[in-house]
Amino acid sequence: MLLICHHDSVLKPHSLTEILFPSRCFGCRALGPNICSQCRVLWNPHLYRSTLDSMHVYSAVLYSPVAKRIILSAKENGIKSADDLIINALSHSLHLLLRDFELGILVPAPSRKSSNRKRGRDFLSEITHAIAKSESLDCMDLLVHTRKIKDQSELNAHERSTNIYQALAIDRNKLPALGVETDVILVDDLITTGATLLEARRALEVRGIRVIAAITACLSPPLR
Ligand SMILES: [Zn+2]
Structure with missing residues (x-):
């Protein structure tokens, strides 16, 4: 018609x-x-610095119902302008981190395979690569899941750390591409209890990779 x-x-x-x-x-x-x-x-970026077992985490936006819907619009509905808001917040966190720390390779927290299938893309990986490109930094999807985990959003703090503990590892295919000394900056969309970032650091450090610090777009008050 x-x-x-x-x-x-x-x-x-x-x-x-x-x-x-x-x-x-x-x-x-x-x-x-x-x-x-x-x-x-x-969604106006600020600076929120938190410490997770001596790892510094830089975040830009406080988690709120509005922030939650912005993240879901990007993650679950693939809306480009919502992606851009998250890229903007993460870049802000990165710039503040780089005032205090040296450069590193950006490494996104891995997403579950089932989520990637549902979304038709690896959301956080795409976002992290976009930031790396605009900042002229290296970016590697170094981490993979070694077993199935539950969706963290439904779990409390204790359940989250049990759910994710020893569930991440370095992708063996990526090992040959790594230099002798590799320093990385971890990237995630949201920090809540920090369970995912701590597990990501554990998985990298057992392979001798140093985690400089981490950035997230949003910061949520810790769960109990
Ligand atoms: Zn509105």
Whole structure:
């Protein structure tokens, strides 16, 4: 079916999509731009520094219902402009980290295979590679899961650390590409209990790789 209007003979597909699916803020669902000004304020990057068993973690945004929906829009719905907000927050954390520490290879926390299948992409890996490219840093997907784990979002602090403990390892295929001394910066979208980042560090350090520090886009108050 073609839509005819006065000036153009055919509406562009782009405008047709907008008529059928008007855009909404992915923070609060209000009609209008992809991110409204009120939600944008909640995503305005700051500096939150935390320490996990002597590992420094730099985060940019406090986790909130708005932040949760922004992350889900990127992760589960693949919305490009939500990706950009997360890239923006992570780059901010990275810049602040690099004021205090030296450069390292960016290493994303690995996603579960089942999540990647559902999403049709490895969300955090894509985001981390995009940041590495714009910052002219190296990036390697060094870590893999060695067994199945549950979705961490449903678990409390104790369950999370049991769930992830010794569940990560270095991808053997990547070992030949590593130098003698490798220093890395860990990357994740959200830090809650820190269980994933601590397990990632353990898996890297048993192979002699040094974790300089970690960056996340969001910081959530710790669970009990
Ligand atoms: Zn909004």
